[in-house]
Amino acid sequence: MVTVTFDKVRKAFGEAVAIPSLDLAIASGEFVSLLGPSGCGKTTTLRMLAGLEQPTAGEIMIGERTVNNLAPSERDIAMVFQSYALYPHMSVRENIAYPLRKRGVPKADRPAMVQAAADLLQLGPLLDRKPRQLSGGQQQRVALGRALVREPKVFLLDEPLSNLDAKLRAHMRAELIELHRRLGKTMVYVTHDQLEAMTMSTRIAVMQGGELQQFATPAEIYHRPANTFVAGFIGTPSMTLADGEITMDQGRPVLKLGTLSLELPADHLSERPEGTRRVTVAVRPEDILVGTGSFRANVRLVEPTGHESIVLVNAGDVGFTVRVAGDTVLKAGETIPLDLRRERIHVFDRESGRRLNADLAAATADPVRSRA
Ligand SMILES: Nc1ncnc2c1ncn2[C@@H]1O[C@H](COP(=O)(O)OP(=O)(O)OP(=O)(O)O)[C@@H](O)[C@H]1O
Ligand SMILES: [Mg+2]
Structure with missing residues (x-):
């Protein structure tokens, strides 16, 4: 299990400063939500952690390693995006196996790894279907399966439930909590939905204008908001x-x-x-x-x-x-x-x-x- 640390991390896009200076220390095995209004810097923070965006200054660590200069594929992370586009012409099995293929995992090892991920997400009976033959929630689970299959150290999720209807979201919330409990892996979850953050997180990082407003448990944030922004x-x-x-x-x-x-x-x-x-x-x-x-x-x-x-x-x-x-x-x-x-x-x-x-x-x- 692995900690994630942001140390005075700054991100500017040209003149525009998206994140002035972020300090955040995520403990091993936590489920941390980055929560805040549109444009507050959630995705930018997650993309820097994933290696898809280079910090302007500061240090990002995954475990004991400084990852600033590591490519995404060297960081031992898996990321699930809001638009989790599955390959439509591939079966569920092939979709989940894809990251293994891309990383050159020996062919003989793949079926057992796919099966383990499918079991965890209860996708076993659906392995031979194509994405269009699945419900939205099932497609979401396949996207998660694709992230899970490599057994990364840290999971990064950017609004992965936002395409689902209210009932499915509630269902997937419960599944994600359960999944986190079983895997015990560090997860960083981006959302602007406070219900998701409140129900799933061990701690919530509330952001506004690129600045961390409060980093605390859901109960603490609800009962003891640190400032008027969090209160409102x-x-x-x-x-x-x-x-x-x-x-x-x-x-x-x-x-x-x-x-x-x-x-x-x-x-x-x-x-x-x-x-x-x-x-x-x-x-x-x-x-x-x-x-x-x-x-x-x-x-x-x-x-x-x-x-x-x-x-x-x-x-x-x-x-x-x-x-x-x-x-x-x-x-x-x-x-x-x-x-x-x-x-x-x-x-x-x-x-x-x-x-x-x-x-x-x-x-x-x-x-x-x-x-x-
Ligand atoms: N590639 C980019 N070039 C210039 N500015 C950017 C770029 N990416 C993000 N920004 C700016 O950085 C700020 C933070 O954006 P970010 O996408 O991190 O917000 P967010 O919290 O994820 O918002 P949302 O909830 O809408 O997804 C915004 O002001 C945005 O316009
Ligand atoms: Mg975003």
């Missing part, structure tokens, strides 16, 4: 983000949010504000309570999704997104009591966007083992 990006529906001010009152931080005034727990912040601190706060839709509490809120919109409803309310001058159980009866226009779970309010410095909650330095368990 992770979670569906998004957190409510609002500007406010915090002052100390008799040893307790008091948050002013529009016309709302909320006392926060005494130990809520990592540092005591001097005077008035300008902050941005973020509140998860499930951390807002309706039908109870001392604030008055006006219901603007109710979106039932079945088991839950998403409700937009105004309280003070702030518009909040709230998640309630699907059987909650609420009507647009009505006025309801509302409260916020104070201990769950995320607080960020308004200028730098940096997290100010006292919980930031929470212990992080070994990400690889914590998922097993």
Whole structure:
């Protein structure tokens, strides 16, 4: 098993800097997702690791080896792309065997290797079919089989599920988790789908504008976003983000949010504000309570999704997104009591966007083992 390290890696395309300086240390056997909006540098990062793109500066290591000057074929990696084009005129068996043929693996050794990959992906009964005779998910599995067959040290996957429908994606997510568990290989997975990143990863690297915003377990990223970007990006529906001010009152931080005034727990912040601190706060839709509490809120919109409803309310001058159980009866226009779970309010410095909650330095368990 193998670690992957980016050390001050920079990538510029002519004048345009895609990645200013990336430091990332992936532990052996991890499933790491690179997650972020379009254009944030996910594919560029993966392509540099694969050897398809040369870094402008810095060092990339796979295991103990610096790979900057190694060709893709010398890196012991396998890559699956979004467009996983299988050879249409070849059978599944021939498609999977192709990388072996290309690398000059002796002909006599190939059938057993193809069979092992096919068994792992449950492709045995499909080996003699052509790609057009397969469903999208089956084709995806063949593409994975083609990557698996060489037994690479590291797997690189760039949005490999994006061509599939929702149900197949859910199915393939489960299969990939299972595959990773069985192989125990280091995998780096690019996606802009946070559900994929949250469900599959041992750790997620959240990127924006070529910069790493946070690298942590899915739970850590959800419950302790490191800055306002991560807070706004992770979670569906998004957190409510609002500007406010915090002052100390008799040893307790008091948050002013529009016309709302909320006392926060005494130990809520990592540092005591001097005077008035300008902050941005973020509140998860499930951390807002309706039908109870001392604030008055006006219901603007109710979106039932079945088991839950998403409700937009105004309280003070702030518009909040709230998640309630699907059987909650609420009507647009009505006025309801509302409260916020104070201990769950995320607080960020308004200028730098940096997290100010006292919980930031929470212990992080070994990400690889914590998922097993
Ligand atoms: N060959 C290239 N020449 C010039 N600019 C490039 C090249 N490849 C990527 N870029 C730029 O680098 C930045 C990062 O691109 P990249 O493809 O890594 O983004 P991404 O995170 O994979 O986005 P997406 O989710 O849309 O696939 C973008 O601004 C892109 O325009
Ligand atoms: Mg991309």
